[in-house]
Amino acid sequence: RDARVGATNRSSVADRGQIDGGARTACGLAYKARARHRSSRVRRIRQQKDGMMMMGSRAFAIFGLMLCAMLAVVVNSEVVDMPDFSFVTCGSTIKLQHASTKAKLHSHEITYGSGSGQQSVTGFPKPNDSNSYWTVKAKHGERCVLGVPLQNGHRFRLMHANTRKWLHSHLHQSPITSNQEVSCFGEGPKGDEGNVDDDWILETSNPKGWVRDEKIRLRHASTGMYLHSHKQKYGRPIAGQFEVCAVRGKDSNNLWFAAEGIYMPIDEEEMAAQGKKDEL
DSSP states (O other): OHHHHHHHHHHHHHHHHHHHHHHHHHHHHHHHHHHHHHHHHHHHHHHHHHHHHHHHHHHHHHHHHHHHHHHHTEETTEEOOOOOOSBOBTTOEEEEEETTTOOEEEEEEEEOSSTTOOEEEEEEOOSOOGGGOEEEEEOTTSOOOTTOBOOTTOEEEEEETTTOOEEEEEEEEOTTTOSEEEEEESOOTTSOOOOGGGOEEEEOSOTTOOBTTSOBEEEETTTOOEEEEEEEEOOTTSTTOEEEEEESSOOGGGOEEEEEEEOOOOOHHHHHHHHHHHHO
16 A cells, blocks of 8 residues: 555656656746737837937938028028019910809810800819819910019910810800800910900909919900809810800909919019119
């Protein structure tokens, strides 16, 4: 019996040894897992700090560039005048927005099915369309002097930027309301130069001239009619676009304003030269 007890004790001791060995292994694995977790966390913290430092460096660099730009306009302790882009000048390419419908004056290579059969002009309701750009040009027979702002009573033309045809009106009826038709006619400087029916006269209450985002009227030089639009829309093939026409009387539907575009800055020297010519 003593022999059996001794064998049993030796077996228990061996089992405990195996258990203790397994526990030590498990503890070792858990320690390594914690160490890996800590190491991963430290790496994340370092990456976050590095990212914040990079953002700070970029912000500092941007601030430095802005400061340099501000300092660059100071010469001999005098602030250099920045170009004035607030006026509509000859040579500017703009979008003309209708004050009531918010549609942009628009044209495209689609002709009227009635009236003159010329290229149609509409009000386009969506903002992002390249067919709504118009370039400000001098009146028929004259040269455009870049950077000269348009004043009240100024006679000028608008050339459709994509098709290079002139904003035009004449004694044809518009398709929807039977008012005077507005179309696009002729070609740009290298083609048919159009005629005097392409001329429009600016009407603005601002004594400084045509200022962007301020309401103005455009009066057709030949017929005295005002560029006009309203809420009546076309069907196919130009569904959803507003009719643009010309009417005799003044109302809120012939108010427009110059919206986004590429504005030529005012040329002060050219304006001074023009003033001297006017005095003579």
